[in-house]
Amino acid sequence: MSSPALEEFLARLYTDEAALSAFLSAPTETARAAGLDHAEISALAGADQTGLVMAAASFRAKRARRSRRPPLLRWI
Amino acid sequence: MAVAGAGAAEGRDRFGLGWRPELAAGILAHLDRIDVIEVIAEDYFDAARADLRALRTLASQVSMMLHGTSLGLASTVPVARERLDRIVRLMETTGAEGWSEHLAFVRGGGIEIGHLAPPPRTEASIEGACRNIECATRIIGCAPLVENIATLVMPPASRLDEAEWTQGIIRGSGAGLLLDLHNLYTNAVNFGDDPHALLGRFPLDQVAAVHLSGGRWIDGPNGARRLLDDHLHDVPLAVFELLHELGRLGSQPLTVIIERDGRFPPIARLLEQLDLARTALAAGRMAVR
Numbered sequence: 473m474s475s476p477a478l479e480e481f482l483a484r485l486y487t488d489e490a491a492l493s494a495f496l497s498a499p500t501e502t503a504r505a506a507g508l509d510h511a512e513i514s515a516l517a518g519a520d521q522t523g524l525v526m527a528a529a530s531f532r533a534k535r536a537r538r539s540r541r542p543p544l545l546r547w548i
Numbered sequence: 549m550a551v552a553g554a555g556a557a558e559g560r561d562r563f564g565l566g567w568r569p570e571l572a573a574g575i576l577a578h579l580d581r582i583d584v585i586e587v588i589a590e591d592y593f594d595a596a597r598a599d600l601r602a603l604r605t606l607a608s609q610v611s612m613m614l615h616g617t618s619l620g621l622a623s624t625v626p627v628a629r630e631r632l633d634r635i636v637r638l639m640e641t642t643g644a645e646g647w648s649e650h651l652a653f654v655r656g657g658g659i660e661i662g663h664l665a666p667p668p669r670t671e672a673s674i675e676g677a678c679r680n681i682e683c684a685t686r687i688i689g690c691a692p693l694v695e696n697i698a699t700l701v702m703p704p705a706s707r708l709d710e711a712e713w714t715q716g717i718i719r720g721s722g723a724g725l726l727l728d729l730h731n732l733y734t735n736a737v738n739f740g741d742d743p744h745a746l747l748g749r750f751p752l753d754q755v756a757a758v759h760l761s762g763g764r765w766i767d768g769p770n771g772a773r774r775l776l777d778d779h780l781h782d783v784p785l786a787v788f789e790l791l792h793e794l795g796r797l798g799s800q801p802l803t804v805i806i807e808r809d810g811r812f813p814p815i816a817r818l819l820e821q822l823d824l825a826r827t828a829l830a831a832g833r834m835a836v837r
Contacts, residue, residue: 475624476624476656476657478668478705479624479657480656480657480658482653482665482667482668482704483656483659483660483661484656486665487660487661515704515707516704519702520702522768523699523700523702523774524701526700526701526766526768526772527665527699527701530663530700530766530776531663534662534663538662
Protein backbone atom coordinates (compact mmCIF):
# COMPACT_ATOMS: atom_id res chain seq x y z
CA MET A 473 0.00 0.00 0.00
CA SER A 474 1.08 3.57 -0.67
CA SER A 475 1.85 3.97 -4.32
CA PRO A 476 2.14 6.63 -7.01
CA ALA A 477 -1.47 5.79 -7.93
CA LEU A 478 -2.63 6.40 -4.36
CA GLU A 479 -0.74 9.69 -4.20
CA GLU A 480 -2.34 10.77 -7.47
CA PHE A 481 -5.75 9.81 -6.10
CA LEU A 482 -5.18 11.89 -2.96
CA ALA A 483 -3.81 14.82 -4.96
CA ARG A 484 -7.03 14.79 -6.97
CA LEU A 485 -9.15 14.80 -3.80
CA TYR A 486 -7.21 17.84 -2.56
CA THR A 487 -7.59 19.80 -5.78
CA ASP A 488 -10.85 18.72 -7.43
CA GLU A 489 -14.04 19.51 -5.52
CA ALA A 490 -16.15 17.18 -7.67
CA ALA A 491 -13.74 14.30 -7.09
CA LEU A 492 -13.78 14.90 -3.35
CA SER A 493 -17.56 15.06 -3.29
CA ALA A 494 -17.78 11.78 -5.21
CA PHE A 495 -15.34 10.13 -2.81
CA LEU A 496 -17.22 11.32 0.27
CA SER A 497 -20.43 9.88 -1.14
CA ALA A 498 -18.98 6.55 -2.19
CA PRO A 499 -15.40 5.99 -0.99
CA THR A 500 -14.99 2.38 -2.00
CA GLU A 501 -16.55 2.71 -5.41
CA THR A 502 -14.58 5.87 -6.22
CA ALA A 503 -11.28 4.34 -5.13
CA ARG A 504 -11.99 1.18 -7.13
CA ALA A 505 -12.86 3.20 -10.20
CA ALA A 506 -9.50 4.98 -9.86
CA GLY A 507 -7.73 1.63 -10.18
CA LEU A 508 -6.38 1.41 -6.63
CA ASP A 509 -5.60 -2.03 -5.26
CA HIS A 510 -7.65 -3.87 -2.67
CA ALA A 511 -5.51 -2.84 0.31
CA GLU A 512 -5.63 0.81 -0.69
CA ILE A 513 -9.38 0.71 -1.23
CA SER A 514 -9.89 -0.85 2.19
CA ALA A 515 -7.64 1.67 3.88
CA LEU A 516 -9.43 4.60 2.27
CA ALA A 517 -12.84 3.36 3.38
CA GLY A 518 -12.22 4.68 6.87
CA ALA A 519 -10.64 7.96 5.81
CA ASP A 520 -11.04 11.07 7.96
CA GLN A 521 -13.76 12.73 5.88
CA THR A 522 -13.97 15.87 8.01
CA GLY A 523 -10.23 16.31 7.68
CA LEU A 524 -10.30 15.76 3.93
CA VAL A 525 -12.85 18.54 3.53
CA MET A 526 -10.88 20.90 5.77
CA ALA A 527 -7.53 20.09 4.17
CA ALA A 528 -8.91 20.52 0.65
CA ALA A 529 -10.37 23.89 1.61
CA SER A 530 -7.07 24.95 3.16
CA PHE A 531 -5.09 23.92 0.07
CA ARG A 532 -7.61 25.75 -2.16
CA ALA A 533 -7.13 28.92 -0.13
CA LYS A 534 -3.35 28.53 -0.29
CA ARG A 535 -3.39 28.18 -4.05
CA ALA A 536 -5.63 31.22 -4.42
CA ARG A 537 -3.49 33.31 -2.11
CA ARG A 538 -0.31 32.28 -3.88
CA SER A 539 -1.65 33.15 -7.31
CA ARG A 540 -2.29 36.70 -6.11
CA ARG A 541 1.21 37.24 -4.77
CA PRO A 542 4.18 38.64 -6.65
CA PRO A 543 6.62 35.96 -7.89
CA LEU A 544 9.16 36.54 -5.15
CA LEU A 545 6.60 35.66 -2.48
CA ARG A 546 4.68 32.84 -4.18
CA TRP A 547 5.84 30.02 -1.95
CA ILE A 548 5.05 31.62 1.37
CA MET B 549 27.22 11.81 5.76
CA ALA B 550 27.34 15.59 5.78
CA VAL B 551 24.24 17.02 7.45
CA ALA B 552 22.96 20.46 6.67
CA GLY B 553 24.25 23.27 8.86
CA ALA B 554 22.40 24.01 12.04
CA GLY B 555 23.69 24.68 15.49
CA ALA B 556 26.06 21.76 15.63
CA ALA B 557 28.45 23.64 13.38
CA GLU B 558 29.08 26.25 16.06
CA GLY B 559 28.45 24.15 19.14
CA ARG B 560 25.87 26.49 20.60
CA ASP B 561 22.18 27.21 20.35
CA ARG B 562 21.26 29.78 17.72
CA PHE B 563 18.10 31.80 17.24
CA GLY B 564 16.76 33.47 14.14
CA LEU B 565 13.92 34.36 11.84
CA GLY B 566 12.50 33.31 8.53
CA TRP B 567 13.63 35.84 5.93
CA ARG B 568 10.64 37.60 4.39
CA PRO B 569 10.81 40.80 2.32
CA GLU B 570 8.40 42.48 4.74
CA LEU B 571 10.82 41.78 7.61
CA ALA B 572 14.03 42.59 5.77
CA ALA B 573 14.59 46.09 7.15
CA GLY B 574 13.89 44.97 10.70
CA ILE B 575 16.17 41.96 10.43
CA LEU B 576 19.04 43.95 8.93
CA ALA B 577 18.73 46.53 11.68
CA HIS B 578 18.96 43.88 14.41
CA LEU B 579 21.57 41.40 13.23
CA ASP B 580 23.17 41.69 16.66
CA ARG B 581 20.14 39.79 18.04
CA ILE B 582 19.68 37.35 15.16
CA ASP B 583 22.11 34.46 14.72
CA VAL B 584 20.65 32.89 11.60
CA ILE B 585 18.07 33.48 8.90
CA GLU B 586 16.14 30.96 6.86
CA VAL B 587 15.33 31.75 3.22
CA ILE B 588 12.49 30.10 1.28
CA ALA B 589 14.35 28.52 -1.65
CA GLU B 590 11.45 28.75 -4.11
CA ASP B 591 11.33 32.54 -3.70
CA TYR B 592 14.71 32.74 -5.42
CA PHE B 593 14.66 30.03 -8.10
CA ASP B 594 13.73 32.61 -10.73
CA ALA B 595 15.15 35.66 -9.03
CA ALA B 596 17.00 38.38 -10.88
CA ARG B 597 20.80 38.42 -10.61
CA ALA B 598 20.65 41.52 -8.47
CA ASP B 599 18.38 39.76 -5.97
CA LEU B 600 20.72 36.76 -5.87
CA ARG B 601 23.72 39.02 -5.31
CA ALA B 602 21.86 40.67 -2.47
CA LEU B 603 21.14 37.25 -0.99
CA ARG B 604 24.80 36.28 -1.19
CA THR B 605 25.78 39.51 0.50
CA LEU B 606 23.24 38.76 3.20
CA ALA B 607 24.71 35.28 3.67
CA SER B 608 28.10 36.88 4.24
CA GLN B 609 26.65 38.88 7.13
CA VAL B 610 24.54 36.27 8.88
CA SER B 611 24.31 32.48 8.80
CA MET B 612 21.77 31.38 6.22
CA MET B 613 19.78 28.19 5.71
CA LEU B 614 17.71 27.46 2.60
CA HIS B 615 14.25 26.05 3.21
CA GLY B 616 12.53 24.15 0.43
CA THR B 617 8.80 23.69 0.16
CA SER B 618 8.21 22.04 -3.20
CA LEU B 619 10.40 18.95 -3.57
CA GLY B 620 7.88 16.52 -2.15
CA LEU B 621 10.48 14.29 -0.51
CA ALA B 622 7.98 12.07 1.30
CA SER B 623 6.69 10.35 -1.79
CA THR B 624 6.90 7.00 -3.51
CA VAL B 625 7.71 8.98 -6.66
CA PRO B 626 11.34 10.07 -7.18
CA VAL B 627 12.00 13.79 -6.99
CA ALA B 628 12.78 15.17 -10.43
CA ARG B 629 16.46 15.90 -11.03
CA GLU B 630 15.77 19.44 -12.26
CA ARG B 631 14.13 20.33 -8.94
CA LEU B 632 17.25 19.21 -7.08
CA ASP B 633 19.49 21.06 -9.51
CA ARG B 634 17.73 24.30 -8.62
CA ILE B 635 18.62 23.75 -4.97
CA VAL B 636 22.22 23.01 -6.00
CA ARG B 637 22.46 26.27 -7.94
CA LEU B 638 20.95 28.29 -5.12
CA MET B 639 23.27 26.72 -2.55
CA GLU B 640 26.25 27.58 -4.74
CA THR B 641 25.01 31.08 -5.52
CA THR B 642 24.20 32.07 -1.97
CA GLY B 643 26.79 30.17 0.02
CA ALA B 644 24.09 29.03 2.41
CA GLU B 645 25.33 26.68 5.12
CA GLY B 646 22.64 24.06 4.56
CA TRP B 647 19.13 23.30 3.46
CA SER B 648 15.92 21.73 4.66
CA GLU B 649 12.70 20.33 3.23
CA HIS B 650 9.41 18.94 4.47
CA LEU B 651 8.24 15.38 4.96
CA ALA B 652 5.34 15.93 2.61
CA PHE B 653 4.13 15.15 -0.85
CA VAL B 654 3.04 18.09 -2.97
CA ARG B 655 1.95 16.54 -6.25
CA GLY B 656 0.73 13.30 -7.72
CA GLY B 657 0.20 12.20 -11.30
CA GLY B 658 1.02 15.68 -12.54
CA ILE B 659 -1.50 17.32 -10.20
CA GLU B 660 0.06 20.09 -8.12
CA ILE B 661 -1.58 20.28 -4.69
CA GLY B 662 -0.05 23.68 -4.10
CA HIS B 663 0.94 23.04 -0.52
CA LEU B 664 2.38 20.43 1.83
CA ALA B 665 0.18 17.34 2.07
CA PRO B 666 0.71 14.38 4.37
CA PRO B 667 1.36 11.15 2.49
CA PRO B 668 -0.05 7.86 3.74
CA ARG B 669 2.15 6.95 6.71
CA THR B 670 3.28 3.55 5.54
CA GLU B 671 6.44 1.51 5.11
CA ALA B 672 6.31 2.32 1.41
CA SER B 673 6.34 6.08 1.95
CA ILE B 674 9.19 5.68 4.44
CA GLU B 675 11.17 3.83 1.78
CA GLY B 676 10.26 6.43 -0.84
CA ALA B 677 11.31 9.28 1.44
CA CYS B 678 14.61 7.60 2.27
CA ARG B 679 15.34 7.06 -1.43
CA ASN B 680 14.55 10.69 -2.19
CA ILE B 681 16.67 11.96 0.69
CA GLU B 682 19.58 9.77 -0.40
CA CYS B 683 19.30 11.02 -3.98
CA ALA B 684 19.01 14.66 -2.88
CA THR B 685 22.01 14.27 -0.60
CA ARG B 686 24.12 12.84 -3.40
CA ILE B 687 23.19 15.54 -5.91
CA ILE B 688 23.22 18.53 -3.58
CA GLY B 689 26.26 17.43 -1.65
CA CYS B 690 24.86 17.57 1.85
CA ALA B 691 21.88 15.99 3.54
CA PRO B 692 18.81 18.06 4.27
CA LEU B 693 17.20 18.56 7.59
CA VAL B 694 13.71 17.15 7.16
CA GLU B 695 10.69 18.75 8.79
CA ASN B 696 7.49 17.30 10.23
CA ILE B 697 4.41 19.00 8.79
CA ALA B 698 1.10 20.08 10.30
CA THR B 699 -2.05 18.52 8.93
CA LEU B 700 -5.78 19.09 9.13
CA VAL B 701 -6.49 15.56 7.97
CA MET B 702 -5.42 12.28 9.49
CA PRO B 703 -3.37 11.06 6.53
CA PRO B 704 -5.60 8.64 4.61
CA ALA B 705 -4.51 5.02 4.18
CA SER B 706 -1.91 5.23 6.96
CA ARG B 707 -0.61 2.21 8.87
CA LEU B 708 1.79 4.02 11.21
CA ASP B 709 1.37 6.95 13.56
CA GLU B 710 3.31 10.16 13.05
CA ALA B 711 6.10 9.40 15.52
CA GLU B 712 6.68 5.88 14.18
CA TRP B 713 6.69 7.12 10.61
CA THR B 714 9.07 9.99 11.34
CA GLN B 715 11.37 7.65 13.27
CA GLY B 716 11.44 5.33 10.28
CA ILE B 717 12.54 8.08 7.91
CA ILE B 718 15.11 9.61 10.25
CA ARG B 719 16.65 6.27 11.15
CA GLY B 720 16.49 5.01 7.57
CA SER B 721 17.93 8.09 5.90
CA GLY B 722 20.33 9.39 8.51
CA ALA B 723 19.01 12.90 7.91
CA GLY B 724 18.70 15.35 10.76
CA LEU B 725 15.29 16.45 11.96
CA LEU B 726 13.98 19.99 11.69
CA LEU B 727 11.37 19.70 14.39
CA ASP B 728 8.51 22.13 13.95
CA LEU B 729 7.03 22.37 17.40
CA HIS B 730 3.89 24.17 16.30
CA ASN B 731 3.27 21.48 13.69
CA LEU B 732 3.73 18.83 16.35
CA TYR B 733 1.42 20.71 18.72
CA THR B 734 -1.17 21.19 15.98
CA ASN B 735 -1.28 17.52 15.07
CA ALA B 736 -1.47 16.51 18.71
CA VAL B 737 -4.46 18.69 19.51
CA ASN B 738 -6.19 17.94 16.22
CA PHE B 739 -6.04 14.20 16.68
CA GLY B 740 -6.32 13.74 20.41
CA ASP B 741 -2.71 13.25 21.47
CA ASP B 742 -0.89 14.81 24.39
CA PRO B 743 1.70 17.17 22.83
CA HIS B 744 4.40 16.38 25.39
CA ALA B 745 3.86 12.64 25.05
CA LEU B 746 4.05 12.96 21.27
CA LEU B 747 7.25 15.01 21.56
CA GLY B 748 8.81 12.26 23.64
CA ARG B 749 8.19 9.72 20.89
CA PHE B 750 10.00 11.70 18.20
CA PRO B 751 13.70 10.94 17.47
CA LEU B 752 14.89 13.81 19.63
CA ASP B 753 18.55 12.79 19.46
CA GLN B 754 18.46 13.67 15.76
CA VAL B 755 16.89 17.12 16.10
CA ALA B 756 19.24 19.77 14.70
CA ALA B 757 16.84 22.67 14.23
CA VAL B 758 13.46 23.83 15.47
CA HIS B 759 10.65 25.87 13.95
CA LEU B 760 8.27 27.93 16.02
CA SER B 761 5.13 29.61 14.73
CA GLY B 762 1.47 30.20 15.50
CA GLY B 763 -1.93 29.39 14.12
CA ARG B 764 -5.67 29.64 14.66
CA TRP B 765 -8.68 27.43 15.15
CA ILE B 766 -10.92 26.96 12.13
CA ASP B 767 -14.37 25.44 11.76
CA GLY B 768 -15.12 22.42 9.63
CA PRO B 769 -18.18 20.36 8.75
CA ASN B 770 -20.46 18.96 11.43
CA GLY B 771 -19.18 21.31 14.13
CA ALA B 772 -15.58 20.16 13.84
CA ARG B 773 -12.81 22.55 14.92
CA ARG B 774 -9.15 22.04 14.12
CA LEU B 775 -6.02 24.06 14.57
CA LEU B 776 -4.50 25.49 11.40
CA ASP B 777 -0.76 26.22 11.34
CA ASP B 778 -0.99 29.50 9.45
CA HIS B 779 2.21 31.33 10.45
CA LEU B 780 0.11 34.47 10.93
CA HIS B 781 0.03 34.54 14.71
CA ASP B 782 2.42 34.76 17.64
CA VAL B 783 4.03 31.62 19.00
CA PRO B 784 1.68 30.32 21.72
CA LEU B 785 2.80 29.56 25.25
CA ALA B 786 2.19 25.85 24.71
CA VAL B 787 4.86 25.80 22.00
CA PHE B 788 7.41 27.57 24.20
CA GLU B 789 6.65 24.91 26.82
CA LEU B 790 7.47 22.22 24.26
CA LEU B 791 10.75 24.01 23.50
CA HIS B 792 11.53 23.99 27.21
CA GLU B 793 10.83 20.27 27.28
CA LEU B 794 12.99 19.70 24.23
CA GLY B 795 15.83 21.50 25.97
CA ARG B 796 15.35 19.31 29.03
CA LEU B 797 15.36 16.09 27.02
CA GLY B 798 18.23 16.82 24.66
CA SER B 799 21.70 18.26 24.88
CA GLN B 800 22.79 18.89 21.29
CA PRO B 801 23.00 22.50 20.05
CA LEU B 802 19.90 23.65 18.20
CA THR B 803 19.05 26.29 15.64
CA VAL B 804 15.66 27.78 16.50
CA ILE B 805 13.78 29.73 13.84
CA ILE B 806 10.53 31.67 14.21
CA GLU B 807 8.41 31.59 11.05
CA ARG B 808 6.03 34.42 10.27
CA ASP B 809 4.37 34.68 6.87
CA GLY B 810 1.88 37.52 7.28
CA ARG B 811 0.13 39.93 9.63
CA PHE B 812 3.64 41.05 10.39
CA PRO B 813 4.05 42.65 13.80
CA PRO B 814 6.74 45.22 14.53
CA ILE B 815 10.18 43.62 14.50
CA ALA B 816 10.44 44.30 18.23
CA ARG B 817 7.63 41.83 18.87
CA LEU B 818 9.39 39.10 16.90
CA LEU B 819 12.62 39.82 18.74
CA GLU B 820 10.73 39.50 22.02
CA GLN B 821 9.53 36.07 20.91
CA LEU B 822 13.10 35.12 20.04
CA ASP B 823 14.08 36.14 23.56
CA LEU B 824 11.27 33.98 24.94
CA ALA B 825 12.63 31.09 22.89
CA ARG B 826 16.14 31.67 24.27
CA THR B 827 14.75 31.72 27.79
CA ALA B 828 12.61 28.60 27.32
CA LEU B 829 15.40 26.53 25.79
CA ALA B 830 17.98 27.69 28.33
CA ALA B 831 15.62 26.91 31.21
CA GLY B 832 15.00 23.46 29.78
CA ARG B 833 18.74 22.87 29.47
CA MET B 834 19.19 23.73 33.13
CA ALA B 835 16.26 21.64 34.39
CA VAL B 836 17.11 18.41 36.18
CA ARG B 837 16.91 15.44 33.83
